[in-house]
Amino acid sequence: MAKRTYDFYPKKDLMLGDKYVLKEYINEGTFGYVWSAIHLGTEELIALKIPKDQERGDHALSEGIKLIGHTHPNIIEINWMGRLDGVFVIEMEYFKGKSLADELCDHGFKSPKTIKEVSLIFLEILEGVKFLHSKNICHGDIKPQNILFSEKEVKLTDFGTSKFIENVFVKTVDAGGTWAYMAPEIAGSNKRYLISDIYSLGVLLYQLLTGRTPHETPIQVINNAPFPKPREINDNISIDMEEIILRALHRNQEERYQSIDDFKEDIIQRVLNTRNNIGTSTIKVIEKSSENDWMQDVINLYHDSQYQDAEMLLRYEKESGNHSQDLIYHMAYVYFNLQRYYDSLNELEKVNIDKVEAIRRDGFKDNVFSLKAKIYIELKKYDEAMMLYEFLLKKDPENINYKYRMAIIYGLVNNPNKAIKLLEEIDEETPGLLYIVKKLGHAYDMKKEFSKARAYFKYALRMDPNDELIQNRLDVYELYLN
CATH class of the missing domain: 1.25.40.10 (Tetratricopeptide repeat domain)
Structure with missing residues (x-):
């Protein structure tokens, strides 16, 4: 029996198609593994992200397609994403550095930095987020683990990975404490807004200067539990810097910075253009809540x-x-x-x-x-389900999850035409999602348009050669279709 793609585990010197050879394990997150690899066509060293859940890998990272071919000095460049031998991978630039999380401790940076040094690092992060926002992409998971830096560069990674996550409760449980950086208006939901990144940036800046996050648990985020002002933890922080942080952390979205440019300008004018660039060592530590x-x-x-x-x-x-x-x-x-x-x-x-x-x-x-x-x-109360998804789609017409589930309902009530219309909309907006291509094949099969069904199934099999169900269906077509 062929090995299913979601049983795939990377290992050193493994070849993927005729394109990559895996070399060294870099790290592992909730979503997947990151390996260095040799690109056989260019002989260059690149990084490959390999989702653990191969069945939904292309779904969860489809937002990154918008960034292929775009470069920015503060963004890890995405070169390509797709399937090789049925394995979904994302090819990214190889960055020789470490994550910001590796440099932090309970007092902020392990190696003491001045307010100016922290501000300059943070401005680089802001530039990366500004670039994403210019493409109307919400990062959605800003935290130290997703920020890479070296002596000369700061780069964001893992952008756009959370927009299409369905099971928000499971997917936000990781060692990085994603909840701690999550804006209250999106806590516990799969919504993402650009303004929510502003809040996450406020959490990050608070942490860089104090060594802790304002909130640490879901209940604290949801209930807006009181937290110390930055200067109550580190009185080296200027009043201006504290006001900047607290504005970014404002519970009310309308009271936050409305753009990255506004956020950046305040830091430059109120912090960097002053002489108050003293160290960030903690003078007074407030114990973390044990609630x-x-x-x-x-x-x-x-x-x-x-x-x-x-x-x-x-x-x-x-x-x-x-x-x-x-x-x-x-x-x-x-x-x-x-x-x-x-x-x-x-x-x-x-x-x-x-x-x-x-x-x-x-x-x-x-x-x-x-x-x-x-x-x-x-x-099997399909009419009731359809009414709810129609309501949700009207509010959020670009939501792939809602469109996909509506298409499923149309299929269940034997209305393949409407199902196909929605599925083709998704395929046009975000081409090459394996589960959409498969579903289109099944929808055309239901409609008895076997030539179109066969075309989609062949396309799906190129992406996932180990799918035995699709292969069996194509074998039937070969027997009965000219």
């Missing part, structure tokens, strides 16, 4: 698919007096994953959107509707 965070515990259980244990934890939290809307939603989410669909619906009916903080309300409501739509699909 127990039920949401982080539940999310950790999601990561290991321990939904029964998650239910018990949520029940205990409820019996302890927690009646928050987030707890109700998580209970519904757990029931859905336990295939207790009616229990999940009953929980969702208890949600009172008006009790959710105003800045989170819109994203929270979309989460409720999206989960409810998935339940309706499982219960």
Whole structure:
């Protein structure tokens, strides 16, 4: 039996197609592995990112397609992405440096830096984010682990990877503490806005100068738990710098910096053009909160698919007096994953959107509707699911997840024409997504347009030669089609 692509594990000297030879392991994140490799065509050393979940690799990183062929000194260049021997890879420039996370400790930088030195590094980061925003791309995961630097250069990586992530609870559990950098308006949702990157940058600057993040757990982010002002931790920080950080961290999006240029200009004029460029060593350390965070515990259980244990934890939290809307939603989410669909619906009916903080309300409501739509699909209540996805698509017409699920519903109600229309829209906007190409093949097969179905299946098989189901279908076509 052929090895499935999602069983793929990289190893030294492995050849991928006739294009790359893997050389050295660089690092591993939640999403995938990064290896150095030799490009056999150019004999140059490049970096390859190889998603762990090969079935959805091209889906999760499709935003990066917009950046192929574009260069910027503060962005890791993406040269190519696609499949070789069925394995999805992203070819990037090789950068000989380290992540910013490797240089940080509980007091900020391991090697003490002046306010000016930190500001200059941060301005380089701002330039990279500004470039992404100019392409209307939200980074979505700004944190020290995704910033690489050397003595002369600072570069962002892993941009655009979170826009299409569906399971936000599982995907945001990693050693990097993604929740700590997440803007409150997108916490616990799969929404991403450019203004949310401004908040994440504020968290990063706070950390570079104090050694900690304002919030550390999901509950602290959602409940806006009080945190020390930067000067309460490090009184070397100027009043102007503190005001800049707190503006970027403003809970209300309208009170934050509205553009990277505004953010950058304040740092240049109020910090760099002054004489207050003293060191950043911590004078006074505030102990980090040890507050127990039920949401982080539940999310950790999601990561290991321990939904029964998650239910018990949520029940205990409820019996302890927690009646928050987030707890109700998580209970519904757990029931859905336990295939207790009616229990999940009953929980969702208890949600009172008006009790959710105003800045989170819109994203929270979309989460409720999206989960409810998935339940309706499982219960074969396709009309109800369709109404919800129509509502969600009207609000967010570019959302691939919503379009894809709407196409699935059209297929389930035997309306392949509408399914094909949506799938072809996705394929035109973001070409070459394997799961879309496969679904188009199945849709045309349902419509009995076998020539078109065969064309899509052949295309899919070129991307994933080990897909036995598609190969079997093509074998049938060869028997009966001229």
